[in-house]
Amino acid sequence: MKNIIKFLFIVLSSQILFLNGCAQHKFQNDKLTSCSDPINTYIAGVSANGKEIRYTKLGSGKNIILFLASIHGSERAGTPLLNHFQDYLINNCSLLAGKTVIIIPIVNPDGFEKKSRYNSNKVDLNRNFPAYNRVNDKHSGSFALSEPESYILYKIINTYKPSRVIAFHEALACIDYDGPAEELAQRLAAKCKLPVRKLGAKPGSLGSYVGLELNIPIITVELTKEDSKKNEHELWNDYKNMLIEAIN
Ligand SMILES: [Zn+2]
Numbered sequence: 001m002k003n004i005i006k007f008l009f010i011v012l013s014s015q016i017l018f019l020n021g022c023a024q025h026k027f028q029n030d031k032l033t034s035c036s037d038p039i040n041t042y043i044a045g046v047s048a049n050g051k052e053i054r055y056t057k058l059g060s061g062k063n064i065i066l067f068l069a070s071i072h073g074s075e076r077a078g079t080p081l082l083n084h085f086q087d088y089l090i091n092n093c094s095l096l097a098g099k100t101v102i103i104i105p106i107v108n109p110d111g112f113e114k115k116s117r118y119n120s121n122k123v124d125l126n127r128n129f130p131a132y133n134r135v136n137d138k139h140s141g142s143f144a145l146s147e148p149e150s151y152i153l154y155k156i157i158n159t160y161k162p163s164r165v166i167a168f169h170e171a172l173a174c175i176d177y178d179g180p181a182e183e184l185a186q187r188l189a190a191k192c193k194l195p196v197r198k199l200g201a202k203p204g205s206l207g208s209y210v211g212l213e214l215n216i217p218i219i220t221v222e223l224t225k226e227d228s229k230k231n232e233h234e235l236w237n238d239y240k241n242m243l244i245e246a247i248n
Helices: 002-023 078-091 109-114 148-160 182-189 206-213 232-246
Strands: 040-046 052-059 063-069 099-104 164-170 174-178 218-223
Touching (some): 040 148, 063 148, 063 232, 099 148, 148 206, 174 182, 182 218
Parallel strands (some): 063 099, 164 218
Antiparallel strands (some): 040 052, 174 218
């Protein structure tokens, strides 16, 4: 009973924040002067500890591609990389023709701040999704989507229904995939130094949910240990071509 009440609370509070976020364009960016579409950053909701989870939407095409980073707060290199990618797309908006690119730079702001894999409830958000292989335990959460962060991501995915999802992790140094994404994984690997390696679907992971339950191609980019020490420009140098390929 307690779990059901907690779940309903999370659903209702996330819903309100999500809709508010959509209704008010919080951070209109005037930089996109050469393109017809404005870019907008939304607040999708808040973390277990009350921190905002933001996402940016670029373009308005039918092909929707979702990028996300720092679902594990100790694996942070994807965040500056996606911030740089966002700036690049703003300045090269012809790349957005026919596409909508959604970027969530930090899925787990509480973990990001503390450099912790988990959220502030000590749950691994990447084990908290409603996949067939999920387990209920302390680190995976007592039920699927028990955490506000994973519920927010679930809501974004089910609202926008992306044609593919690219998630950044570290430091297994490979391109992993779930669902119908092998060809995409090979194309991305050809544009960077990471090899394709199938790591296997982890219980209740985003990969299991998106790739195997929803049958949407999902790529898990496992950056290298060295990448975690690189600055934004070094990361961009190494992964620019791969990121551009990801929207092709
Ligand atoms: Zn990870």
